[in-house]
Amino acid sequence: MNEAALTLEGWYALHDFRSMNWTAWREADDETRAVALEELHAFLQEWSSVEQSKNGSTAVYSVVGQKADFVFMHLRETLEELNALENAFNKTTFAEYTVKAYSYVSVVELSNYLASGGGDPKANPEVMARLQPILPKSKYICFYPMNKKRDLSDNWYMLSMDERRAMMRSHGLIGRSYAGKVKQIITGSVGLDDWEWGVTLFSDDALQFKKLVYEMRFDEVSARFGEFGSFYVGNLLNEQLFEEMLKL
Numbered sequence: 001m002n003e004a005a006l007t008l009e010g011w012y013a014l015h016d017f018r019s020m021n022w023t024a025w026r027e028a029d030d031e032t033r034a035v036a037l038e039e040l041h042a043f044l045q046e047w048s049s050v051e052q053s054k055n056g057s058t059a060v061y062s063v064v065g066q067k068a069d070f071v072f073m074h075l076r077e078t079l080e081e082l083n084a085l086e087n088a089f090n091k092t093t094f095a096e097y098t099v100k101a102y103s104y105v106s107v108v109e110l111s112n113y114l115a116s117g118g119g120d121p122k123a124n125p126e127v128m129a130r131l132q133p134i135l136p137k138s139k140y141i142c143f144y145p146m147n148k149k150r151d152l153s154d155n156w157y158m159l160s161m162d163e164r165r166a167m168m169r170s171h172g173l174i175g176r177s178y179a180g181k182v183k184q185i186i187t188g189s190v191g192l193d194d195w196e197w198g199v200t201l202f203s204d205d206a207l208q209f210k211k212l213v214y215e216m217r218f219d220e221v222s223a224r225f226g227e228f229g230s231f232y233v234g235n236l237l238n239e240q241l242f243e244e245m246l247k248l
């Protein structure tokens with residue numbers, strides 16, 4: 001059997017995409033809308049205190065285009081916590097005015113393709129910071145799921161470790177040239193959701209998503225083996241911006 005890459009897993013991730021039912025929101029009376037906004041604020045504050053105590057992280061973005069209106073990206077230690085928080089949110093009055101648009105379940109993943117040194121990687125604070133990342137609050141987010149191809153002629157999973165490592169090195173070099181411009185969080189989802197990875201990118205310049213993804217299309221690992229799902233792009237929301245977005 002071919003050699004599987006070794007992976008390290010960190011926090012579980014839930015990308016929860018919602019659309020607003022604007023008709024119902026408009027038809028709600030002022031009091032109901034005020035209760036709904038109050039609940040939304042309480043959740044945003046709770047998520048931010050979880051983040052401050054380093055027990056997880058949450059990023060909130062509006063979504064541009066018709067695929068959704070906003071996304072909550074949550075990172076938590078366990079699937080139970082993710083489940084509890086989505087259920088708690090679904091029980092709110094605010095959630096009654098939202099429609100589920102898409103969701104993605106995965107876990108923060110690092111592979112050993114480019115790993116250096118021995119010892120217990122989880123004893124390394126830099127590795128732990130990558131496995132349990134505090135999500136950047138950059139101006140823009142880009143999310144898409146992807147697979148590596150398993151066709152007869154182009155099957156990633158039939159390549160030797162050395163061939164895959166060489167391609168991942170080239171991938172990493174391109175990625176590194178975007179240091180300071182784009183931050184990536186790769187989450188593995190084999191056995192968890194419909195695609196093999198979730199790719200979440202953060203940047204203060206949305207054009208850098210286009211430039212990075214385009215450049216990677218010419219790199220062998222993406223050019224030959226990359227298969228991509230739908231792309232979601234959005235703008236950072238904080239409590240104030242969320243309220244403005246919901247204002248009628």
Ligand code: VOV
Pocket residue numbers: 005109110111112113114146148168171172174175176178182183184186197199201212213216217222226
């Ligand atoms: C912002 C830039 C950036 C940087 C620096 C970067 C670097 C790296 C390194 C060093 C490594 C390998 C070790 C590890 O950390 O796991 C990876 C791993 C991975 N990547 Fe990446 N990637 C980036 C960015 C980046 C993008 C934009 C994409 C989407 C590809 C595209 O064509 O749209 C991507 C995908 C992945 C995936 C799916 C994996 C796991 C592959 C596997 O088979 O296991 N990635 N990636």
